[in-house]
Amino acid sequence: MSDQNLVLLSQSGDNEAFAQLVRKYSPDAYRTAFMVLRDRNEVEDVVQESFLTCYRKIKSFRMESSFKTWLYRIVVNRCYDRLRKRNREIDALNKMSLNLRNVSDDINGIESRLDLREVIQGLRPEHRLVLTLYYGMDFGVQKVADMLGVPVGTVKSRLNSARNMIRKNLTANPL
Template identity: 35%
Template sequence: MQERTDHELLKLHQDGDAEAFGELFRRHKDRMWAVALRTARDPEIAADAVQDGFINAFRRAGSFRGDSAVTTWLHRIVVNACLDRLRRIKPTSDITDIDPADARDHHRSVEVRLDVREALDQLPEGQKMALVLVDMHGMSVTEAAQVLEVAEGTVKSRCARGRAAMAQLLEPA
């Protein structure tokens, strides 16, 4: 039996098929988890956002117009769920709270990741989200524009500005 496409599964879900959305979840939960974790940088928030996102997608399946990939639509919902959760909480810690001596005890790649996270946190939200989706999650500019609900040129501009700022922030002293 041929595997159904995401569009077909979403349509079956809209038509009342009890199993169709579960298959969409199984197919895309890991990718949605990855984007949520990169967006929130907190496993607990990411897990809650993925759950919120899939619940919202389940309930709002009728709002899917079909002019983008189902995964792009899911990304948009999960990213928005992350942003909603991040807006509702007060930061409890900051990446700058990490003792630099502790970071040096770890492998160089850990230090680089910490530096990148710290630099990323200093960017405006729009630039940060564009870079997370395009450079870290590997989305195309078109997909990122759909997720962020902005023009492709805006994503390109935000990425360019964000990369330039990151290069300056990560420049050795």
């Protein structure tokens, strides 16, 4: 059954239709969230929260985009909310202990030399996310821009920056 039909059925109260959407898109939502957050527990929470949001708001979904795009937008927004929360917590810890930052930087520096995956993990979340959606999920630049709610030029710029950072890191620290 098509996503559009599943959405229409979900909007009319068919919980099994929504469950099919969840089963279909859970792995991709999980993978996307993991590329941003890198913490399995937080990723599971974000994916569950995202589907719960979809369930609560399915009746207001106007199908101006695909369900997948709408879901990814929710997942990405939830991830960014988590990152902001995490950053606030880190800032509070840094105020209590300046040494925490130095230890974290040392660990990140060592890990980034391990392999390409580690290099990618060292990128800023917005760069990892664009790489994942573009290369990992095979979305075009326009689709990535729609999902993230940013201009196409921003997606192209982030892709280019991410490639350059990876190239620079690999040149400085060959695998």
